Amino acid sequence: MRTRIIFSGSGGQGVVTASIILAEAAVLHEGLNAVQAQSYGPEARGGATRSDVIISDTDIHFPKVNHPNMLVCLTQEAYNTFSGLIRPGGLLLIDRHYVKPEKKVDARQVELDIYKTIMKEIGKPIVFNICMLGAFITLTPLVKPESIIKVLAKQIPSDFMAMNEQALQIGQRMAEAYK
């Protein structure tokens, strides 16, 4: 069992934070191994952030994802740059507010209104990434929601937990129909 994931978007969307939370949840609460990596090159200067996560039940020696099973694209630039990398049969998650899919990919493409829903139901863009993570773990049940919550509880002030749990649940609910 080895899942290769790329989360991509722009700097302020919390893509790197979300990927670290996922990796820590897998390791600390699911007994799995994980690596997380980000490369910064010319794309980073242009604004596209990319964070790679590999989750596996065996040792992982190479922490970079060349061809992901799971790809999340949260900006048009990220979609244009990375959508060609996905493995045939993989799963591509995009946010409809930021991405207009322009080409066919050889993968299942799930388009959600994460940003719009978060802004309507919570009104704070800061939990956009947690909502995305809720959708992600519903589409690919690598990590239980309780494991994500345990990691969050150790990292964020307790005043913010209710909002984060709500964002995670909204994401889970949105992805339920696409499981």
Added chain:
Amino acid sequence: MRTRIIFSGSGGQGVVTASIILAEAAVLHEGLNAVQAQSYGPEARGGATRSDVIISDTDIHFPKVNHPNMLVCLTQEAYNTFSGLIRPGGLLLIDRHYVKPEKKVDARQVELDIYKTIMKEIGKPIVFNICMLGAFITLTPLVKPESIIKVLAKQIPSDFMAMNEQALQIGQRMAEAYK
């Protein structure tokens, strides 16, 4: 020019955050390339956090550090686990409050009182990692202090900037004698 760095410590010390700030400063403000990666395995469950950064003026294809030129150890466990990896002639930075060096390494070992100084001069452990970064960039001038400050200014609330700048400067001052 290629510098391979491992920052190691425990979860709450901000090791991963510091390494991401360094990587972003190198890319966004120094025109370099960088990768940052962390592996979570059995050590992570035991509490040792490790974050690898490679900074280079050419492309970087493999984002994991096997043998660092620069190693930072902020807990005894991190020191015991990783100090053997350093390249001959490398530089090992430790915090005296957390680490009692137990063995000889084939590297220059710089022992600073980062934690104690931060607690005495600022009183907030949250900027411990930024102070460490101030010492780090003084020992190895890959990235200018102004570049770190530019990255911080985009990431943290403006109310906290003065404290972070002060922490960075304290770190620079402490490492000055070991340049």
